[in-house]
Amino acid sequence: MKKDLQGLLLTLLVLFLCTSVEAQSYFSKLIGENSVDEKASRVGQLADGSIYIIASNDPIGTGNADVALHKLNSQGEEQWVKYYGDQDSEYPSSWVFDEVNGKITFLAESHNSDLTLSASIFQVDLEGEIIWNQEYNVDSGSVALRGIVKTEREEGYICVGFTSQPGGDNDYFVLRVDAKGTEIWRNIFGDEKNEFGACVQEISDGYMIYGDYGFTNSSGYRVRWLKLGFDGQVILDAVHDWSFNSGCKTSLKAKDGSIYVVGESATRSSPSFDVFLLKFDSNGEFLWEKLFEATDKGDAGFNICEVGTDTFLITGYSYNPQIENTDAYALMMDKNGNLLEKKFHDLGSNVDMGYDIIPSVQGGYLLAGSSTISQQNQIFLIYDTIDALPKPNGIPLPNDRIFKVYPNPTSDILIIEGIDQTITYKINSVNGSLIKSGHLKSGEPLELNELSSGVYFLNIQLDQQVQTHKIFIE
Numbered sequence: 001m002k003k004d005l006q007g008l009l010l011t012l013l014v015l016f017l018c019t020s021v022e023a024q025s026y027f028s029k030l031i032g033e034n035s036v037d038e039k040a041s042r043v044g045q046l047a048d049g050s051i052y053i054i055a056s057n058d059p060i061g062t063g064n065a066d067v068a069l070h071k072l073n074s075q076g077e078e079q080w081v082k083y084y085g086d087q088d089s090e091y092p093s094s095w096v097f098d099e100v101n102g103k104i105t106f107l108a109e110s111h112n113s114d115l116t117l118s119a120s121i122f123q124v125d126l127e128g129e130i131i132w133n134q135e136y137n138v139d140s141g142s143v144a145l146r147g148i149v150k151t152e153r154e155e156g157y158i159c160v161g162f163t164s165q166p167g168g169d170n171d172y173f174v175l176r177v178d179a180k181g182t183e184i185w186r187n188i189f190g191d192e193k194n195e196f197g198a199c200v201q202e203i204s205d206g207y208m209i210y211g212d213y214g215f216t217n218s219s220g221y222r223v224r225w226l227k228l229g230f231d232g233q234v235i236l237d238a239v240h241d242w243s244f245n246s247g248c249k250t251s252l253k254a255k256d257g258s259i260y261v262v263g264e265s266a267t268r269s270s271p272s273f274d275v276f277l278l279k280f281d282s283n284g285e286f287l288w289e290k291l292f293e294a295t296d297k298g299d300a301g302f303n304i305c306e307v308g309t310d311t312f313l314i315t316g317y318s319y320n321p322q323i324e325n326t327d328a329y330a331l332m333m334d335k336n337g338n339l340l341e342k343k344f345h346d347l348g349s350n351v352d353m354g355y356d357i358i359p360s361v362q363g364g365y366l367l368a369g370s371s372t373i374s375q376q377n378q379i380f381l382i383y384d385t386i387d388a389l390p391k392p393n394g395i396p397l398p399n400d401r402i403f404k405v406y407p408n409p410t411s412d413i414l415i416i417e418g419i420d421q422t423i424t425y426k427i428n429s430v431n432g433s434l435i436k437s438g439h440l441k442s443g444e445p446l447e448l449n450e451l452s453s454g455v456y457f458l459n460i461q462l463d464q465q466v467q468t469h470k471i472f473i474e
Contacts, residue, residue: 013186026364028347029076030371031379035059038068040379042367043356044097044329046126047405047470049074053368054106055379056091057130065089067108069128074362076381082128088112090120094199096157096252100409100472102126105157107145110135117142118305119161121181134181143173147199147210147250153230155179160197160209163188172197174232177207185228187232195224199251201259206230208284210261212247213239220245224292227284242289244268246276252304252312254335255454257282263312264300270437275301275316277337290337295319298326307359308429309334315354315367320344322421326349328354341386347371352380361468403460409472414446416460424461427451427471448473 032038037058044052051072058065066085072078084090088110095106108120122133136143145161156178163173171190174197177183189195194214201208206229213224223246227236240246246265253259258281265276280408292299297319304314314331323346332340346352349371357367364385370377403416414421419442427436427448435456440446448459451473458469 013292026384027076028379028382028384031070031072031076031078031381032068032081032346034378035376036439037065038195038379039370039377040353040355040368040381041092042095042097042106043358043366043381044095044099045358045366046099047361047468047469050079051076051362051366051381052097052126053379053381054095054104058089063089065091065111065212067092067106067122069104069106069124070379071128072381075152079129082124083100083406084122084124084130086110093144093161094148096148096150097198098150099470103131105148105150106214107148107159107161109144117141117144119145119159119175121145121157121159121177122149132180134177136175136183136186138163138173141168145173145175146197149200149202149253151176151202151204154384156184157181158200158202158207160200160211162211163198169194169214171195172209172226174200174207174209174228175275176232184262185232187228189226189234189237194221198248198263199261201251201253202260203227203253203257203282203284205283206235208251208259208280210248210251222279224263225261225280225284225286234289236284238290240278240286245271248276248278249300249302249316250304252306254306254312255309258287259284259313261302262301262304262316264316265291267291270296272296274297274299275312275314275318275331277301277304277333279337285302288337292331292339295321301331302354303356305358305365307332307365311340313357313359313365315357315369317325317351317353318342318344320346326351326353327366328352328380328382330354330365330367330384330386343386345382345384348381349373361470362466403467403469405458405469405471408449408469409474412447412449413474414448414458414471416440416446419443421462426459426461428457428459429454 040055053070057068069082090108094109105123110118119136143163144163145159148159159175162170165169174187197211209226212221224241248263251261261278263276264273274292277290279287299318300316302316318329320327328345331342343368353373354369366383460467
């Protein structure tokens with residue numbers, strides 16, 4: 001009887017511990033200082049689970065904002081924060097998170113004392129130390145950069161934003177720089193309308209530029225796209241044939257080369273926005289638009305990521321009718337724009353806005369944004385999932401059991417350094433499908449000859465603990 005009771009207690013204890021671990025796998029946290037107005041712009045994650053958030057940092061009452069780069073561990077606990085700026089106010093917009101080369105290249109917008117804007121590009125390493133930074137100006141006017149991608153044809157970056165002269169309307173501004181930020185060329189596109197460049201993607205024969213196009217006799221906008229050659233000259237200039245006020249925020253080039261542009265649009269029944277999506281093929285040809293109609297309280301899409309060959313996540317803000325509040329959300333869709341699932345995230349504030357969403361290396365997704373609390377913005381970070389996404393792989397291994405995986409990228413084998421006993425491994429595709437699994441002993445290489453080129457997740461398991469590495473197959 002005593003042994004049976006001890007066994008029952010032990011079973012209950014194990015169940016309690018397992019339940020506690022599972023409950024702590026996901027999290028929702030506010031990041032930063034209470035006395036500072038902060039908005040997250042982008043989030044990124046390394047294969048070891050480390051998380052980076054870039055945000056604006058505006059101490060209340062000082063009028064001097066800086067760009068802040070936060071590094072957190074896999075559980076969302078802050079490790080350090082670095083600041084970038086001068087006597088003027090600087091705000092981040094977009095970035096290139098280059099995990100393979102250990103570089104973060106981000107755009108910053110300076111609000112100068114003469115009421116003009118100037119644009120900067122910073123490149124920092126994974127410890128937040130500046131590698132280089134460059135500032136870009138126009139004569140007696142303003143310039144700001146909103147979108148950036150790393151170029152594949154020639155090393156460097158292509159950026160898009162807007163420029164204006166005092167008293168004049170805004171025009172598209174496109175900037176091509178080399179790998180150290182040195183300007184190669186710039187170009188300005190515009191007429192008598194008010195135009196803003198929002199995002200850019202490289203395609204096989206040039207660049208696709210997306211932004212907003214204002215109409216002369218109204219305050220309404222439509223999405224405009226330009227196809228430029230590699231020399232910056234216009235090949236195609238088009239405005240979306242759409243009946244309602246609409247605009248775009250960002251874009252994504254999918255693994256198959258197609259481009260998705262996400263933003264907001266009014267609807268037939270309401271001037272309030274709903275989430276808006278446009279799709280283009282790999283040559284930049286427009287395919288279709290999709291409107292995710294919701295309530296008449298206002299919704300928008302701010303960012304999009306790919307979580308599988310045919311699956312995508314969008315985030316932004318949306319009115320949540322269940323609690324009558326504006327919340328961040330994760331919207332899952334297929335490659336044809338069909339809604340699969342939508343999940344609200346309420347941080348207990350008046351307004352929660354999601355600005356970026358990415359697949360997590362542990363399964364599920366990371367969502368970063370800002371919550372408005374007592375008229376002050378604060379960064380939030382959410383780690384969660386929805387039913388169709390892979391679940392977390394297990395309890396992360398402690399820091400003293402970090403394995404080194406190399407070479408990465410690779411084409412045939414991986415060496416896992418630090419194995420002192422037999423480990424179990426699993427290799428998953430980005431959409432969670434199991435590609436390969438098995439066991440490895442100390443000194444035994446992992447053969448990968450059968451894997452196609454692409455990105456995979458390697459899960460190394462010891463007992464119930466798991467370490468995840470993102471691997472790149474050439």
